[in-house]
Amino acid sequence: MDSFITIIIIPVIAVALDSVFGDPKSLPHPVRFIGKLLELYEGSARRVRIPLRAAGWVAVFLFAVSAWGAVAYLTAIPYLGVVIGVYFAYAGLALGCLMKDARTVARLLDYGSMAEARRELAMLVSRDTGTLDEAGLRRTLAETVSENLNDGFVAPLFYLSLFGPGGMWAYKTVSTMDSMWGYRTERYRDLGRGAAKTDDLLAWIPARITARIMLFAGRRLGLDHAAAKANYKGDALKMESPNAGWPMAAAAWLAGGQMGGPTVYFGKIKDKPLLGPTGQDWDKGKIRTLIRLCGATGNWAAWMLIPSLGLVRWIF
Template sequence: MLWLTIPLLAAALDLWLKDPPNWPHPVRLVGWLLDRLERLARFSPLPPRLAGLLCVLGLALGVGLAIQLIASLPILGWLSALYFSFAGLALGGLLQEGRRVARLLHEQDIEAARAALSGLVSRDVDQLDENGIRRALAETISENLNDAFTAPFFYLVCLGPAGLWAYKTVSTMDSMWGYKTPRWRELGWAAARTDDLLAFLPARLTALALTIAARLLGHPAVRLPELRHAAGQTESPNAGWPMAAAALTLRAGMGGPTRYFGQAKVKPWLGPEGQTWTDQKLNDLFRLTLLAGLGVCVGLVLMALFMMLAFSVL
């Protein structure tokens, strides 16, 4: 029961403190390790996909084991577990940065909005107009509700801080290696596929939380067949679910032409045609995202509590 307080406290700290800029963050260490692993993998005699798979498994298990050992220390173990749990969640920071971009757009400071957006997305932002910035912001907020909060919180509740950081390691590898470019297509294949597997259930939980939160806020209901059809159009097996839920709920489109690393790409259109994102719809999305995140938090903790009580009775 004591350990079940950690996810709730971690979520509260995330919404309160966000990501303090001067604090050390474990994900930076993971990124540093990935840079070294890339050099080893590229000089390895193994096929790139196999080398990439071994990097994924080795680093994720190694980070998870290290967190488990630290969290098991006497006296400091619980505080360490709380810190690593808090550091692995990013809903507060996501909403903070999203609102900053929206505020800059409202003030008509397009260049500053592009610069702020570039810290949230991997696409090229230098040619985005006002509507393009809003659409890109809506996409990243809805998609990252899963990547930044639901999925890590899911593994925190199920497997503790070690499980959260094993997942975060894979997710970080996917964000650094999981591109379909000549440099990463083979070496990053395992990172992308492992992340797809681990995020499969959380992504659908995120979409469910968004649709329930939307009903609580008075938005129209989204039918499951419509949501499934829209989500199935995206290249990723997971990203389309929260994106489609947000687009269909708030009646604003996502997708269309964009650019990544200088290359043009046309993403499938989600939501109603011709409906753009406005200041009001972005504000609605921020409220929807916060409520859905809180719903995920309470729902998963209650589920874990119910299962603990059920097993204790048995």
């Protein structure tokens, strides 16, 4: 299973399948299974009234280690394990689905279908989209696409290339936990703390890699690389999240649109730091540039990470 050829071939096939088919919605998806288990765990933790912060940290360790162990065991099965490994690797990547969803929302906005665009975008973000105008919808789309480029593709690919499908799904488990529990609301503030902190730690290196590859891809596409390189780090550090601002700031400067500002979460307005060139709204052309940039960044990430990290994994 851990031959050099397999270390390279499994990620390559997974990236190709993700690019062509996107998310395998018609097949059993590990994220849905993990989500169900987390719901059962949360219900049990609340019923027995154990300290939720402790329960959250236990969940991080228990589910991440279990995911790694289960996937590692299945992928070690002779012959069949390679096929299982390809499926788990493919299911853990989300660039194809992200690009498809982004193009769908962008197309609806271009056609003036605001209500449909709000509904489609609401499935991609945790913020409220019901009151957003066209400019707000475009800005929200730009923010979520650039942020999820790391969370949904580069970071999973990083752990897949370095540790195999088991390591990838340990990361994906923590990421899923963070997406379900990592909110600073009364309900999840304690339970989700462990997942949020662990996800921040695991995404720290991939987020910065994403931004740097995005700068490289932007330069290849003829975008304003100089302005992005000069400003993206300062903007990234404005963000409350230690990781989200890196790909967002790089994308904002390269595509030429401002991100941040007043944003509604769970009925409350939150003023997010401003990223990118001041006063530049997202229009049709800038959204197209962003989608092209994120697609190119994903492709370059695959070309760079799979051989380099695969070599590290093979050596050690």
